[in-house]
Amino acid sequence: MKIALLGYGKMGKTIEKIATERGHTIILKVDKEDTTYDLSEADVAIDFSIPTAAVNNITNCFNAGVPVVSGTTGWLDHYEDMVALCKEKKGGFIYASNYSLGVNLFFELNRKLAKMMAPLEGYNIAMEEIHHTEKLDAPSGTAITLAEGIIENTDKTEWQLDNGGKNIIPIIAKRIDKVPGTHTVNYTSEVDDIEIKHTAHNRNGFALGAVVAAEWLIDKTGVFNMKDVLGL
Ligand SMILES: NC(=O)C1=CN([C@@H]2O[C@H](COP(=O)(O)OP(=O)(O)OC[C@H]3O[C@@H](n4cnc5c(N)ncnc54)[C@H](OP(=O)(O)O)[C@@H]3O)[C@@H](O)[C@H]2O)C=CC1
Ligand SMILES: O=C(O)C1=N[C@H](C(=O)O)C[C@H](O)C1
Numbered sequence: 573m574k575i576a577l578l579g580y581g582k583m584g585k586t587i588e589k590i591a592t593e594r595g596h597t598i599i600l601k602v603d604k605e606d607t608t609y610d611l612s613e614a615d616v617a618i619d620f621s622i623p624t625a626a627v628n629n630i631t632n633c634f635n636a637g638v639p640v641v642s643g644t645t646g647w648l649d650h651y652e653d654m655v656a657l658c659k660e661k662k663g664g665f666i667y668a669s670n671y672s673l674g675v676n677l678f679f680e681l682n683r684k685l686a687k688m689m690a691p692l693e694g695y696n697i698a699m700e701e702i703h704h705t706e707k708l709d710a711p712s713g714t715a716i717t718l719a720e721g722i723i724e725n726t727d728k729t730e731w732q733l734d735n736g737g738k739n740i741i742p743i744i745a746k747r748i749d750k751v752p753g754t755h756t757v758n759y760t761s762e763v764d765d766i767e768i769k770h771t772a773h774n775r776n777g778f779a780l781g782a783v784v785a786a787e788w789l790i791d792k793t794g795v796f797n798m799k800d801v802l803g804l
Contacts, residue, residue, distance in 0.1 A: 573790060576600035576614035576638065578629040579621030582706075583643065586779040587618055594783060602629075611636035616786045623647045623709055630654050630665070639664030639789045643671055643782055646709030648716070655795050664789050668798040669713030671781030675755075676798045678770040682718050682757055685768060686725035695759040695766075697722065698736060702746045702754040710745040714755055719743060722757070753778075 573596045577584045580601040588598050602609050604625070611617060611632065616639050619629045623646030633640035634657050642654075642665070651667065658665040670676070689695055701715040711719075711733055719731035719741050729739040736742030753772040758765065772778070781798065788801045798804075 573597070573615045573786065574599045574613055575786065576602070576609075576611055576617040578602045578617055578619040578633075578640075579625070579644065581620070583620035583775060583779060583782075584618075586775045587620065587782055590776065590779045591783045591786075594787075596783070611638045614638050616641065616790055618782055618786055619644055620782070627654065631657060634658055634661040634663040634665075637661070637663070639786075639792070640666075641782055641786045641789060642667040643778070645669055645713030648713070658795050662793050664792050664794065664796075666785050666789055666796045666798070666801065668781070668785070669717045670753075670778065671785060671798060672772065672777030673781060673802065674777055675714060675770055675772075676781075676802055676804060678755070678768070679717060679721055680804060681768060683721040683725055685757070685759075685766070686722040689759055689766075690726040694761045694763075696736070696761070697726075697728065698742050698744070698758045698760070699731075700744045700746065700754075700756045700758070702748055702751050704751050705747045705749055707747060710747075711743040712745070712753065712755070714753065715743050715745070718755060718757060 575596050575598050580603045599613050617633045618641045620643045626644040626647040627650045630640050701712045722728055728741050731741040731743050756769040758767045785801045
């Protein structure tokens with residue numbers, strides 16, 4: 573595959589390494605200096621840039637007829653606009669807040685646990701995410717997906733950064749040098765606690781998932797997610 577990398581920071585560079593090992597060619601590397609770029613030679617684009625650039629990058633892909641794997645977080649207020657544009661342009665689009673296989677299994681576990689906890693009284697729920705100090709958005713996209721999985725399966729109706737409440741899931745976001753990404757969901761009661769936790773040791777899992785998603789998306793039109801890619 574000929575891949576355009578939209579965003580060539582920590583993730584872009586890790587994706588380059590893994591994509592090259594899998595026999596793909598990187599034909600374009602875009603960073604903030606590149607205001608215009610040519611996607612005409614690309615089979616697929618992978619966007620890991622910054623929240624304020626994601627919508628423009630994804631739009632450019634649809635306009636160029638290039639399927640796009642989006643991993644950038646912090647832009648989801650515009651997600652439905654991108655879905656509509658994808659359909660209008662008959663494009664191919666995958667967004668995931670986290671591309672790692674482990675986290676996608678963790679998402680399933682989180683939904684299942686929430687469903688089991690829903691009828692039980694006396695448990696308080698709280699979430700924590702820890703990331704490196706360069707991260708621009710909080711809470712993480714992964715924490716938001718986890719919160720949505722809980723909201724779908726319990727009487728919780730919303731999440732809030734730092735604040736909890738009767739129907740509100742509190743998410744604590746910590747920033748600690750070099751941490752690739754750690755997510756914890758906690759149920760605590762007077763008699764016991766239940767905790768599920770995913771710890772990324774490096775960025776390779778995110779990058780491999782994004783490349784696998786790009787391989788899967790080639791020649792498809794429509795809007796997909798990692799459940800589609802992994803057959804979960
Ligand atoms: N879905 C997932 O599995 C994962 C998602 N992420 C998300 O991916 C994104 C990138 O993460 P990470 O690589 O760690 O961040 P970095 O800050 O290391 O890299 C971001 C890159 O985007 C570049 N950039 C800035 N503006 C633009 C633009 N207009 N167009 C294209 N590129 C631009 C930056 O360039 P410059 O350096 O010149 O400013 C930089 O190279 C974040 O939103 C993060 O949350 C991260 C890991 C996993
Ligand atoms: O910015 C990061 O680094 C990460 N961002 C994603 C998120 O916001 O959930 C995924 C991963 O946790 C790393």
